[in-house]
Amino acid sequence: MEQQIELNEHNKQEYPPMHTTEHILNQTMVRMFGCERSKNAHIERKKSKCDYLLAVPPTDEEIAEIERRVNEVIESNADVYVRYVSKEEAASLVDLSKLPSDASDTVRLVYVGDYDICACIGAHVNNTSEIEGKFEITSHDYDNGRWRMRFKLK
Numbered sequence: 001m002e003q004q005i006e007l008n009e010h011n012k013q014e015y016p017p018m019h020t021t022e023h024i025l026n027q028t029m030v031r032m033f034g035c036e037r038s039k040n041a042h043i044e045r046k047k048s049k050c051d052y053l054l055a056v057p058p059t060d061e062e063i064a065e066i067e068r069r070v071n072e073v074i075e076s077n078a079d080v081y082v083r084y085v086s087k088e089e090a091a092s093l094v095d096l097s098k099l100p101s102d103a104s105d106t107v108r109l110v111y112v113g114d115y116d117i118c119a120c121i122g123a124h125v126n127n128t129s130e131i132e133g134k135f136e137i138t139s140h141d142y143d144n145g146r147w148r149m150r151f152k153l154k
């Protein structure tokens, strides 16, 4: 068996559809705002929360666009799959800054179709068609550079 790497970001017990949605959301935020993936996320079956560091809060139009893009990826029936790669290859594909320095030389990469790649040990769906409901941002607030958003699959 490949050795797996502990990452702080993810908890193995997370509900796979919500957690997979978190991957899609993170990539959407990176693409739209050039920010980092959420380093402070709380993912649960019914509702989840992610924080992003942004210089200004997203507009209503941008929030609607985040929802539209995340739902577009979910509805594209993208395969979610794992590849184990060397740390060197992983470093060329994803941000490994959160990896502990004593981590093994093999990194578990999780792909959401051709949309997202992330080093993660969590549990995911096998295809985004298993994510039931529509992604919806239910509330959000902005404080001192931190945009906190809560979302559901409704």
Ligand SMILES: [Zn+2]
Residues within 6 Å of the ligand: 010, 019, 023, 110, 120, 121, 122, 123, 124
């Ligand atoms: Zn994950």
